[in-house]
Amino acid sequence: MRHTPLAAxxxxxxxxxxxxxxCSGGKAEPRHYNIVYIMADDHTAQMMSCxxxxxxxxxxxxxxxxxxLLFTNSFVANSxxxxxRACLLTGKHSHANGFKDNxxxxxxxxxxxxxxxxxxxxYQTAIIGKWHLGGTPTGFDFWEILPGQGDYYxxxxxxxxxxxxVQKAGYVTDIITDESLDxxxxxxxxxxxxxxxxxxKAMHRNWMADIDxxxxxxxxxxxxxxxxxxxxxxxxxxxxxxxxxAADMDLTYDLKMLHxxxxxxxxxxTYLGIRGTMTEDERQAxxxxxxxxxxxxxxxxxxxxELAEWKYQRYMRDYAKTLKSLDDNVGRVLDYLEQEGLMxxxxxxxxxxxxxxxxxxGWFDKRFMYEESMHMPLVMHLPKDFKRSGRVDEMVQxxxxxxxxxxxxxxxxxxxxxxxxxxxxxxxxxxADWRGSLYYHYYEYPAEHMVKRxxxxxxxxxKLIHFYDDIDTWELYDLQADPHEMHNxxxxxxxxxxxxxxxxxxxxxxxxxxxxxALRLNGF
Ligand code: SGN
Ligand code: CA
Numbered sequence: 207m208r209h210t211p212l213a214a215x216x217x218x219x220x221x222x223x224x225x226x227x228x229c230s231g232g233k234a235e236p237r238h239y240n241i242v243y244i245m246a247d248d249h250t251a252q253m254m255s256c257x258x259x260x261x262x263x264x265x266x267x268x269x270x271x272x273x274x275l276l277f278t279n280s281f282v283a284n285s286x287x288x289x290x291r292a293c294l295l296t297g298k299h300s301h302a303n304g305f306k307d308n309x310x311x312x313x314x315x316x317x318x319x320x321x322x323x324x325x326x327x328x329y330q331t332a333i334i335g336k337w338h339l340g341g342t343p344t345g346f347d348f349w350e351i352l353p354g355q356g357d358y359y360x361x362x363x364x365x366x367x368x369x370x371x372v373q374k375a376g377y378v379t380d381i382i383t384d385e386s387l388d389x390x391x392x393x394x395x396x397x398x399x400x401x402x403x404x405x406x407k408a409m410h411r412n413w414m415a416d417i418d419x420x421x422x423x424x425x426x427x428x429x430x431x432x433x434x435x436x437x438x439x440x441x442x443x444x445x446x447x448x449x450x451x452a453a454d455m456d457l458t459y460d461l462k463m464l465h466x467x468x469x470x471x472x473x474x475x476t477y478l479g480i481r482g483t484m485t486e487d488e489r490q491a492x493x494x495x496x497x498x499x500x501x502x503x504x505x506x507x508x509x510x511x512e513l514a515e516w517k518y519q520r521y522m523r524d525y526a527k528t529l530k531s532l533d534d535n536v537g538r539v540l541d542y543l544e545q546e547g548l549m550x551x552x553x554x555x556x557x558x559x560x561x562x563x564x565x566x567x568g569w570f571d572k573r574f575m576y577e578e579s580m581h582m583p584l585v586m587h588l589p590k591d592f593k594r595s596g597r598v599d600e601m602v603q604x605x606x607x608x609x610x611x612x613x614x615x616x617x618x619x620x621x622x623x624x625x626x627x628x629x630x631x632x633x634x635x636x637x638a639d640w641r642g643s644l645y646y647h648y649y650e651y652p653a654e655h656m657v658k659r660x661x662x663x664x665x666x667x668x669k670l671i672h673f674y675d676d677i678d679t680w681e682l683y684d685l686q687a688d689p690h691e692m693h694n695x696x697x698x699x700x701x702x703x704x705x706x707x708x709x710x711x712x713x714x715x716x717x718x719x720x721x722x723x724a725l726r727l728n729g730f
Contacts, residue, residue: 239589239614240552241401243607244539246532247287247336247410248572250562251583253529261428261564262526266537270556271585275594275632279601280584281664284648285560285572288313288338290582290604291405295319295345297608297623300647301721305339307650313339318620320608321345324401327617330394335382335405342366348393350385352378356407358414358528359484377416378407383535387542401611404539408532409562411570412460412480415527417488420495422530428522428565430515433690436567440694441681443658443673449563449571451521452514454655460570461520462496463503518565525564540587553614554587566690573657575646575671576691580664586632594634601666602628603644624719642666645715647724651675661724663712670696670708674727682708 251257255264256271283293284300292305296319305311321331322345330347337343337351342364350365361378362371374381386404394400415422438445448454457463459473459480481489499520508516536556543549561581563569572579582604588594605625612619613627630637647661662671669691671681682696682705695701709728716725 238399238551238616240399240548241611241614242404242539242543242552242554243402244404244406244536244554244556245336246406246408246556246558248560248562249409249529249532249558249583250564250578251581252564252566252578253409253525253562254583254585256585257583261522262423262529264529264533266533266540267556267585269537269540270554270587273595274554274585274587275596275598277584277586277598277602279599279666280557280582280603281580281601281644281646282560282582282604283644283646285574285579285646286648286650287336287559288340289649290559291337291339293604294607295321295339297605297619297625299605299624299645299719299721300649301723302624302719306647307653308338309650309653311340313341315339315341315344318622319345320611321401321403323612323617323620324615327615328398329615330398330400331403332386332389332394332400333403333405334385334389335403336407336410337405348389351405352407355410357480357483358407359480359488361407361483377531379416379531379535382406383538386539390542390546399615406532406535408528409525409558412456412477413521413524413528414480415524416531417491417495419527419530420492423523423526426523426526428519430518431564431566433692434514434518434565434568435511436692438567440697442679443660443677443681444567444574444576446656446658446677447569447574448654448656449569449573451517451565451568451570455517455521455570457517461517461524462492463500464496465500465504467504514568521570522564549587550590552587553589555584556586557584558582571655571657573648573650573655575648575660575662575664575669577685577689580646588632592632592634594632598631600631600637600640601642601644601664602631643711643715645712645719645721646671647721661712661716661721661727663708663715665708665711668704668708670705670712672712672728 253262254267256268256276282290286308288308289300289305292303292313296303300306305313325331325345332348333343333346334350335352336356343349350363353362353364358378360373360375362373365372456471456473458471459477543552560572561579562572563578566578606628609619609623609625609627610629613629642665644664649659651659658673658677659675660671660673667686669683669685673679680696681694682701683691684695713730
């Protein structure tokens with residue numbers, strides 16, 4: 207059995223004593239709830255049946271929503287992995303927590319995070335799976351993380367005991383769940399509240415399913431989104447990206463078409479490297495499945511529009527197959543919590559680090575402030591004392607988790623946290639002054655997928671975006687009239703008053719959050 211690190215003991219004991227003292231007559235105050243936070247990677251709401259029934263079934267994730275809450279307007283502040291995770295841990299926007307992009311930022315692990323504050327309040331904290339912030343986690347009693355993006359098959363982990371990497375046999379989604387259940391069952395102190403963060407690698411590119419799930423969805427024809435053939439009129443940044451299924455999705459790496467008769471693709475070497483993590487048996491099973499699809503592809507030789515649509519079907523199928531294991535493993539965690547009677551006292555969250563494109567605008571990937579990638583699916587099972595259920599339509603953002611968890615744990619929320627506690631929404635209290643606008647800022651350019659730097663404001667109805675750096679363009683969307691953001695209304699004279707209002711709102715948010723760089727770019 208693993209022990210709490212010695213250095214952590216005195217602080218934890220003091221905090222535990224303080225916590226116990228705060229409990230009336232030795233009875234735990236209801237505020238000492240547990241938190242189980244399951245975060246997927248690149249899992250988008252279009253691929254969750256509780257949000258969207260067109261494509262897949264996710265019965266276990268839906269279990270969380272069906273007895274709890276489904277957030278219809280939940281968003282990220284910067285739609286990419288590391289930055290989203292940093293916003294989450296700190297409750298602050300990217301410029302304030304310092305982690306602006308995946309490629310150049312280093313997370314300052316000495317800064318205030320909610321796990322550290324929970325620890326000081328006597329909580330046990332653990333994180334298992336994708337970390338993606340460089341270095342190793344701080345503020346966790348237990349951690350076991352994937353290096354970088356990690357591998358789907360027989361992945362390596364960096365463990366706390368041994369900073370050398372340890373390879374574990376099996377499929378990544380199963381292993382992350384096994385380790386999480388092992389922590390719940392065997393490694394935590396069952397007398398103290400806990401916060402467990404289960405961070406999956408799935409559904410990240412290149413969508414490699416568990417061998418058992420490969421046959422799924424092969425008969426399904428996915429319906430193309432209406433704007434699959436978007437030509438990006440009036441939207442220069444959208445036109446200049448490199449995340450198009452037709453042009454940028456790699457036939458070999460993304461879609462597994464590996465054959466000597468096919469010209470080498472840019473990411474063929476990466477795919478060969480990833481196959482190297484499989485056992486011989488796994489590789490054989492993999493090839494037995496993809497072999498006939500490759501043969502069929504070689505004999506039909508689709509081109510142009512036909513090739514784009516063929517790629518879309520393969521993409522959707524691989525994504526859907528990979529999702530099966532994720533949903534099953536969410537079910538395993540829920541079953542355990544139910545069996546142990548932990549559900550009554552535990553907030554269970556399922557979320558993704560951002561949304562993703564499933565062919566909308568012809569794309570995969572994320573990054574843009576457009577709806578599919580800014581939207582972050584979020585469902586919650588609430589502890590028994592919270593009576594609210596159903597949809598939550600208020601706009602929430604990933605900076606709101608830190609204050610929510612702190613308030614749930616009875617910890618005073620520090621003033622410098624920029625997010626707002628969702629607890630009143632969870633309780634079903636009417637919150638007259640809930641925020642009416644959200645701030646967004648994306649920085650990773652020039653980089654993979656070539657999405658220009660931009661910031662903007664989203665209200666319930668409108669979105670105003672400024673793309674900057676080697677471009678200077680503004681976009682305005684009326685989300686009511688144009689929910690798929692196909693018509694940039696910025697140049698429409700009738701929209702001037704709306705633009706004026708949104709510009710003011712944008713400056714207000716940039717001032718409130720002290721995003722001085724953006725204020726300067728915005729002309730202030
Ligand atoms: C990798 C992927 C990209 C993806 C980024 C960021 N390329 O670099 O397609 O946008 O991760 O994703 S790959 O060739 O390595 O698959 S994030 O979710 O981690 O931010
Ligand atoms: Ca991601």
